[in-house]
Amino acid sequence: MAVERDGAFKGRHFMSKVILWALRWYLAFPISYRDLALMLSDRGVVVDPSTLFRWVQAYAAKLEQRVRRHLRPCTGSWRVDETYIKVKGIWTYLYRAVDSLGQTIDFLLSVRRDAAAAKRFFRKALAQPHTVNPRTITVDKNPAYPKATAEMKRAGELWRFSRLRQCKYLNNIVEQDHRRIKRLVRPGLGFGGAGQGSGRVATGIPAEGACEQPGRHWRATRQWR
Secondary structure, eight states, rough: OOHHHHHTTTSSSSSSHHHHHHHHHHHSSOOOOHHHHHHHTTTOOOHHHHHHHHHHHHHHHHHHHHHHTTTTOOEEEEEEEEEEEEETTTTEEEEEEETOOOOOOEEEESOOSHHHHHHHHEEEHTTTTTTTOOOOOEOOOOOOEEEHHHHHHHSOOOOOOOOOOOOGGGGGHHHHHHHHHHHHGGTTTTTTOOOTTOOOOOHOOOHHHHHHTTTTHHHHTTTTT
């Protein structure tokens, strides 16, 4: 297994495919760690919920990194929106963007919903190998977006001919997908834990959603087997 050769599962007491299936189920379906432990127990794998928690904290970020290699080049029409989820008891904004075909562009966690956060998100998205400078950026009525795009154009970070469209109904693609994120978060009552682990899980869930899009079903984790 490629991932075993690079040491990703070194020191684990379970086979890599068991860990990967647990990670896949937790990120893809609205279940708690206790529910996941019962599912694995029914299949002859006895594992404590706290161990499942540690697996997800350890490998959700690695999943995100591997998924990015398989994202298809996005179109020039971006649909950007933010929703809020609870991380360590604090309401945190999850910025997300998809293109006109519904393909994932990028995502970012931020404690604030302002122009600075919007610029961080756009810079992160533009730095990815599968993205291009957008022809149009469709957003809601959040006043932070016009300020952020104007400043980035002046700085040469964003194509000066990119057009910002503030039209809520045109963002239905990304807004409808927020429901899936909220459905996955609800059983765990948000995200908890120490350090940066909570943020890793929160970004791992949209990454799993990218894997589920047509043409890239779990290809990133197949490399780990």
